[in-house]
Amino acid sequence: MKRMEINVRKRKILSIAACAVICAASLSGCGSGNKKGDGSGHMYRAALPYNPKSLDPQYATDPSSATVIKNLYSGLVMKDEKGGISCCNAKDYSVSADGCVYTFHLREDNYWFFDENNDDIIDDDEYFPVTAKDYVFALRRILDPDMHSPFANEFMCLKDSRLARDNAHSMEALGVVAKDDYTLEISLEYPCAEFLSLLATPAAYPCNEEFFLSTKGRYGLDDRSVMSNGPFYVRQWYFDPYGSANILYMRKNEVNENEVYDIYPSFVSFSIEKNESAVKQCFKDDTAECFSSLKVGGYNPKKYNISGYKAITLGLVFNPADKLYSNENLRRAVALAADREALKGETSSDIQPAYGIIPPAVDIVGRSYRELSSEKQFDIYDTRAAADALARAKEELKVKSVESVKIIVDSSTVDSRYLHVLSQHWQDSLGIYIGIEDLTSKEFNERIESGNYSIALYPVKGDFNSGLAVLDKFRNEECLKKAAGEGFNTENVLKSSSVTELVNNYTAYEKALLERFGFVPLFYKSSYLVAKEDNEDIIYDPFTGSIDYRIAKNYS
Numbered sequence: 001m002k003r004m005e006i007n008v009r010k011r012k013i014l015s016i017a018a019c020a021v022i023c024a025a026s027l028s029g030c031g032s033g034n035k036k037g038d039g040s041g042h043m044y045r046a047a048l049p050y051n052p053k054s055l056d057p058q059y060a061t062d063p064s065s066a067t068v069i070k071n072l073y074s075g076l077v078m079k080d081e082k083g084g085i086s087c088c089n090a091k092d093y094s095v096s097a098d099g100c101v102y103t104f105h106l107r108e109d110n111y112w113f114f115d116e117n118n119d120d121i122i123d124d125d126e127y128f129p130v131t132a133k134d135y136v137f138a139l140r141r142i143l144d145p146d147m148h149s150p151f152a153n154e155f156m157c158l159k160d161s162r163l164a165r166d167n168a169h170s171m172e173a174l175g176v177v178a179k180d181d182y183t184l185e186i187s188l189e190y191p192c193a194e195f196l197s198l199l200a201t202p203a204a205y206p207c208n209e210e211f212f213l214s215t216k217g218r219y220g221l222d223d224r225s226v227m228s229n230g231p232f233y234v235r236q237w238y239f240d241p242y243g244s245a246n247i248l249y250m251r252k253n254e255v256n257e258n259e260v261y262d263i264y265p266s267f268v269s270f271s272i273e274k275n276e277s278a279v280k281q282c283f284k285d286d287t288a289e290c291f292s293s294l295k296v297g298g299y300n301p302k303k304y305n306i307s308g309y310k311a312i313t314l315g316l317v318f319n320p321a322d323k324l325y326s327n328e329n330l331r332r333a334v335a336l337a338a339d340r341e342a343l344k345g346e347t348s349s350d351i352q353p354a355y356g357i358i359p360p361a362v363d364i365v366g367r368s369y370r371e372l373s374s375e376k377q378f379d380i381y382d383t384r385a386a387a388d389a390l391a392r393a394k395e396e397l398k399v400k401s402v403e404s405v406k407i408i409v410d411s412s413t414v415d416s417r418y419l420h421v422l423s424q425h426w427q428d429s430l431g432i433y434i435g436i437e438d439l440t441s442k443e444f445n446e447r448i449e450s451g452n453y454s455i456a457l458y459p460v461k462g463d464f465n466s467g468l469a470v471l472d473k474f475r476n477e478e479c480l481k482k483a484a485g486e487g488f489n490t491e492n493v494l495k496s497s498s499v500t501e502l503v504n505n506y507t508a509y510e511k512a513l514l515e516r517f518g519f520v521p522l523f524y525k526s527s528y529l530v531a532k533e534d535n536e537d538i539i540y541d542p543f544t545g546s547i548d549y550r551i552a553k554n555y556s
Helices: 015-028 063-070 132-143 162-164 169-174 195-199 209-214 276-284 328-336 381-396 416-431 441-450 465-476 480-485 499-514
Strands: 041-050 077-079 083-085 090-095 101-106 110-111 128-129 174-182 183-187 233-236 247-252 267-272 292-293 303-319 351-353 405-410 432-438 457-461 519-532
Touching: 041 110, 041 276, 063 267, 083 090, 083 381, 090 233, 101 292, 110 465, 132 162, 132 174, 132 209, 169 303, 183 381, 183 405, 195 351, 303 328, 303 351, 303 381, 303 465, 303 480, 328 381, 328 416, 405 441, 416 432, 416 519, 432 441, 441 457, 457 480, 457 519, 465 480, 465 499, 480 519, 499 519
Parallel strands: 041 267, 405 432, 405 457
Antiparallel strands: 077 083, 090 101, 101 183, 110 128, 174 183, 233 247, 247 267, 292 519, 303 457, 303 519, 351 519
């Protein structure tokens, strides 16, 4: 690979492989051998549920890819566990008075590293600075129509983004400019109170154009087609779809550790499994130190570190081809007769009754969106109005009674017993019998895809921590597109000069969707990270599914 000729401070970091071998041979866990006793130096064993589809942060969306990407790259800013935004590779930034121009001054000690000779030594010709041009190229790639990035809609706030998206030859018109190597200027079409949060997502991680072109179309697809500017680099990535010894092995990228960017583990070694059940088995067999799951029954919180985040909204979707529930008044009747208050004594900490679409785990400037926008404004429970809507539906459908149907449920996602409470209320208040049919994930997805259902309890989760990402599901997922109706778009939702305006925009979009009665939210569902008790600060993102090991500490 042709090397960029950039003068940088030369240094060589010796391989730590020998030290790691000594630790592994003499100690039960590498973390217990460090002199400071601060949990650093551990070699983490982990498992991915399947092979990453791509390590291209401007393109990848699956959880396996997201985990590796989170540990491979870093961006201008980052979000902490509480949702606060802080500088990462940006030393500082300023915002113009009109809120439309962001100027970032980059740190000069964030480096790209590519171990060209595979010797586990960071040679002086194997690393070079990340510059403003790398962020320009990354953001242009998102809007490039030939790229088909799934994140293009989220970055339409960039100035002249529509021109860039509609004409790849106009990329230079996009409002992203490298003023010099370490000064990046980003101009927006309008003020956007959530812009910094967008820059904290993997989609906004830098991409070096020269390296990208050198991979000849294989960027992010193998261990020789990725370069690290984050806490770890990919040392080996081996996957045979017919084999069982599949691994992705990452080593600490010491060139990027500094006084404001700690990297605690020495290694992260992933086995690549065939499904999530296999990952749980790895945890039981002590070959993985944590796993993510939708259910944590059987794991004692006194013996394991368990963290849960209500990032999923489960709601009813109705088949638009169904002879009965294609009728809006019938859907309205079901929505009005859903007594969520009756659920409060029945639900566990795993779920809570939902009135809105955007779940509580979505945060804005460190606060839950649901704290900023009370969902009780969407409480429409009214049995008399429900009965009136049912009467109108029967008249429109020309029927005297409504035939019984079943709600299909993915039993791996939620316990359907909670639905039985609502089913009884629908029968008591409306005289409608709506049963429940439990299915496996495979069966559920097949029924949704084929249209073989009347009503389904459908999960909605954003691809990253943002109300926009949640609402965009109603643009992109087929059954939700039908629930939202023709013409639904989210182009204006981010036009907001303040947090208050942003919250009001999200609330207005929720209200508009709910008034169609195509999606009736019922529950907020938790996603979990379960870790061995001798670990701390393994950070889980319930939206992307990524597990971040950068500051993970092990005290075994």
